[in-house]
Amino acid sequence: ICTVLIHDLVNDPDMVAMIAASAALTISGAPFMGPIAGCRVGFTEGEYVLNPEIEDMHDLRNKPEQRLDLVVAGTKDAVMMVESEAYELSEAEMLGAVKFAHEQIQPVIDLIIDLAEDAAKEPFDFQPADYSELYAAVKAAGEEKMRAAFAITDKQDRVAAVSAAREHVRGQLNDAQLEDENLGSAFKKLESAVLRGDVVKNGKRIDGRRTDEVRGIVAETGLLPRTHGSALFTRGETQGLVVTTLGTGDDEQMIDALHGTYRSNFLLHYNFPPYSVGEVGRFGPPGRREIGHGKLAWRALQAVLPAATDFPYTIRLVSEITESNGSSSMASVCGGSLSMMDAGVPLTSPVA
Structure with a gap:
């Protein structure tokens, strides 16, 4: 829970909350693929501005000199989230803003890592559930029917066919497999593998379109x-x-x-x-x-x-x-x- 205790009316507390949440998770011992950090980027007179003041970001439509309100969050190595309000910036300017933000959050990530080295709790002994045998059974029983279902281009017919394929798989499983709490995850994994695999292999999306083809x-x-x-x-x-x-x-x-x-x-x-x-x-x-x-x-x-x-x-x-x-x-x-x-x-x- 991130609570604003005081506000100077100059600096937006949302970036502080994001960084604080990341730091808290990092030292908690909970499974977390972080740390992450975030920042806001403005764009004035051809220059990127790191964490501009609230007044600078307010009512951008009436401030022609300020053309961007961009929030970027990321890890040490990658960008995780981008959200923006932009005023007809070029693709190069937007990409430059994202790169600028990722560079600027590096010192914050380093600080969180330093904090964790001094104050972090022992990591939780957490191991994700191993349902490989269940997935193998689901795949053997339903991959063919699931692939045929996802080949149907009409959405309603496809949903019905996927549901029928699931019921067919359930009919092939034993009682222990049916009661396994990971059965839903196994179905999701199979559907994802079939769908993504066919798109990559055949270059066609779920509704029959090519990857570069727009819907009607x-x-x-x-x-x-x-x-x-x-x-x-x-x-x-x-x-x-x-x-x-x-x-x-x-x-x-x-x-x-x-x-x-x-x-x-x-x-x-x-x-x-x-x-x-x-x-x-x-x-x-x-x-x-x-x-x-x-x-x-x-x-x-x-x-x-x-x-x-x-x-x-x-x-x-x-x-x-x-x-x-x-x-x-x-x-x-x-x-x-x-x-x-x-x-x-x-x-x-x-x-x-």
């Missing part, structure tokens, strides 16, 4: 005549209905953040109902998916919004995912771009 795309605008703007974006079996509503300054969102209260004139709601993936589930408050995917789409779209002085309206987007088979957040980005253009929002450029 259909885009429509102006579907809902009573709204300010609307778009239906479909990519393969993923579809989002995105609606734009324009309001006045009174409709701006008030955000009470740790470093102060401010207002935002761009709101994006991402809704992922259970029926979009063929499931029966309850509707409740926004979950991890809705918040995280919505933030991804928000960051992509707000970078091309016009300045408030040029377009003094509050913009609210609602993305309703009607079906999903991957990349629904990106469908929200594409549909959101189309929907706002349908509403007459003068974007600086389309986003996909």
